[in-house]
Amino acid sequence: MKSIILTLVAFFLCLNLASAQERGFVVTGKLEGLKPSYLFMYHSYKGVEHRDSLMVKDGTFSFKGKVHEPSMCIIFSKEIRFQKVFYVQNADMKFTGSVEAPDKIVITGSPVQDEYSVLEKRIAEHRSKAMAIYERAEAVRKDGKTEEANQLMAEFDKLYRGEGAIRKQFIIDFPKSYAALGELLYWTTESNYKEAAELYAAIATELKTTDKAKEIEAHIKNLDVTQVGKPFVDFTMNDAQGKAVQLSSYKGKYVLLEFWASWCGPCRAENPNLREQYAKFKDKGFNILGVSLDDKEDRWKKALEKDNLPWTQVSDLKGWHNAAAIQYGVRAIPANFLISPEGKIIARDLRGEALNAKLSEIFP
Template sequence: MLKYTFSFVLILATICFGFSSGDPKGNGFVITGKIKGFSYPYIYFAHTEDGVSKLDSCAVKGGAFKFAGKVSEPEMVFLHTKDRRLQKVFYAENVNMQVEGDINALDRLVIKGSKVQDDYAELETQIQAHRNRVMNLYNASEAAKNAGDSIKMKEILTHAEKLYRMEYDIRMQFILTHPNSPAALQELMVWTNEANYKTAKTLYYILGPEVKSLKKAKEVAQRLDNLETVDLGNAFQDFTQNDIDGKPVSLSSYKGKYVLLEFWASWCGPCRAENPNLKHAYSKYKDKGLNILGVSLDDNQARWKNALEKDNLPWAQVSDLKGWKNEAAVKYGIQAIPANFLIDPQGKIVHRNLRGEELNKVLEKIFN
């Protein structure tokens, strides 16, 4: 389950106020909105403050609203209605910004006033056009299927899937052509994974000095270093976290044994769906030397405990209850779950992200 997130820090609390002009402090942002035909009584502004998720609301009058606050650096924010009919992710920076649109075309809201948002809007347009081309191909393949032409259907479907994977190339090209934009930094964070981190490091080096001075740049650089550290063939990175009873468990306590380090969470559907396969593998190979250490990205102990009891997982489970900021997950460069690493008795990472039948084949080769 992929995680696509944005994080930012508001130094001052975001406020909703009447229709006086400007930010009271004069050095933050003011987001003024006007949406034709907008009849919702309130609109919501999601953000984080000092690492804590916040949700501000503002009364709407005649389709107009206004938020003000301050960001430490240009960052993504989320504007939405309670029923999520309107959902708009965009960049806020400390300037006057305007949101304009029509209730009948909420997917085409325009955000003005921010150069960073202009850059991001350019990328959004390219991505949407690309996805429209992919969707047209999928529709064409379905039409061929309904017409009984299975050969044409497969040809179109193959082309559609190849084109879909090219979205990564669009994001990479955006980074290359916008090295001085904070929006490129965010895209680099999203684009980077264990398979492309070496290319991502090259892209990071070409970013402008002002972009590299941002707080987000330090996060990206750390993630790149972490991905390199836990690449296949490297030694595991040790950590210690408490189990559900508060007892500390260290990954190093498994040294000299095979251990599958499994990152998951109670709220992750694909993770929970994989648990029966893990239980089958564990039952089959535990007496031959397989160990599993689960690391939960939960932030609620009761939900974590309930999931452990419901899924009846017999191996050790730990968590620091920091959610996506779980220190072990950060150390291992985790951006999506489920995720796992198979570590051999010498302490080397020998496989990663083994699922379903692939996991069974690898374990059968090792233990039989």
Template sequence: MKAALCLLITNNALAQKKAPQFLIKAKIANFTDSLLFLNYGTLSASSIDSAVVKNGVFTFKGHVKEPAVAMIFTKNFKVKIDLYLENSNIAVEGDANSQFKYKVTGTGTTKEYEQLNQRFMDNRIRTVALFQKAYDLKNAGDTVAAKQLQARADSQYQWEYKARHEYIAGHPKSYISAFELLGYTTTITLSNSIKLFNGLDASIKESNIGKEIAARIELLSKVEEGKPAQEFTQSTPDGKPVTLSSYKGRYVLVEFWASWCGPCRAENPNLLKQYQLYNNKGFDILSVSLDNNKDNWLKAVEKDALPWTQVSDLKGWSNEVAVLYGIRAVPASFLIDPAGKIVATGLRGETLNKKLETLFGQVPAN
């Protein structure tokens, strides 16, 4: 019995020793902090580690059950390096003064992801340069040339979305395709995302990230256009509970935002204008804040002069309504009809304005 127990312990120890590991060795020029972090895994199940940095040199080591997306970063995100981890040796080189000048060297999935990422980084460098040149020309008074460059920059920016889509469709056995698909899947892209997911190899569908995509598709299928809106209750700043069902009989735009979100704040003047135009015709807005700081939330509401109802549980990205509706980016919105059915998602700017004009008719200018 003792011999058998010793043998079992020995075998377990050998198994642990033989477990493959990843080893990241890195050197970052002009790095002044003393600490870096590594986060890896899926969105629903991730791990985090830290490393002390000396003269820009640091290492990370560990084990992953399957290739996993990862990020090396500092607290202020001045350094942010995206990579894919697998149990092998990985080398990282870069410069803390340049967010685009990082090189990751590895094999397998790590190499595959780096090659794809470099394509996107090269395009991003060219696109940023065009946006800057267009901005300079506009300030110099050459609005015609600025508009032309802006159009080129917009086209280059949109190329990245097309390239990611093509990669997913063309690499059904790749973990990277699964990662790209997870980020691509929203209420707006849901139909296409389902087709892309169905085209993935069975081994990828059954992986951890594949299961996360399936769960996200299932969640978003409950809040797509044409479905009854998911009921919820959340409180106003003074603690008054507000239910979505209390808006039955009116069109209501459920708007997810946050005080720290620049695009959200930029859209608020347009929301205010539409609210003033159509509120007495049966249109309302219910804003759900993803803030975790009450003072910041209330200051933003006051500064932007928002008269409609505001709710939040102050849990940030873990806001219970945001989780229920699958929100991973803001601004995000759902237009719900008087019967409680979702009739449109992602409405902003002119798309929102035109939709409301279709529903309520054009309001004469004062």
């Protein structure tokens, strides 16, 4: 009899999960101090943005939708300083708490969010510790204790840079969590991709069928094939006039493959230096191919005109899902790759004086 009851419980549990997956998610909440007229919800999947908005009534809200797999999401207001980042999945989810303390808002109904909240707590505790040291450093500096302040700032800097280790530990601690997949993709860089491959190998087998896992696999592979010393990866993309441009057409010359965007401040700040170096060395065989991670054509073209960039510029206007950026493992900009006439990547992420010195070495 007991086994029959357990079987029935398991059956109805599976039935409920399947039903939730079919109907999608319902995110409801009642937050103290929530007085704006509208709330907005945003998430994306494979580069496709999903946006929703609704009118708030007496501090309550209810968003409905459907996700292919758990997705990082944000709910925010344009009228007050309120936003909350969380994982949404096809389930009945509930927000409780206050807009005055977003970090203390409790979100129930999502196992993935439950796991992600563990990471949020670890990060919050780490940042709180770091800020306490920073504030102490500022206080002793005002008292004229410069040496002690410098020591505290060094301690703060070490803690600040140690946040990646917390994310890495979360990946290790939760190998069966979809949230760990998201963190692994976020954590993986050109400098640690081999270690990332080892962490990925330890992820639960059932997670490796997800699109997020496939994205991580591709990212690690792309980082490997675009290392210094490797042959360049060819691609074709349209320029601002709609003409197809192929990277391999630059073979026989030095070309700086420059990833940027109109909204990227550091990218735009580097453009005057790029103009100067281009003018200095273009007649000696130096070229630049700009790849914009913009998704709005008008903003891209206005930036091209304002910054007066004379070299070829291409974009597929897919933002962070730019095909060339994905091929080269680019997840932060500015980023660049210097390619030799023989088609080898000979340097990467050269900016300012580092770029100038490299070009002066090549073109004495």
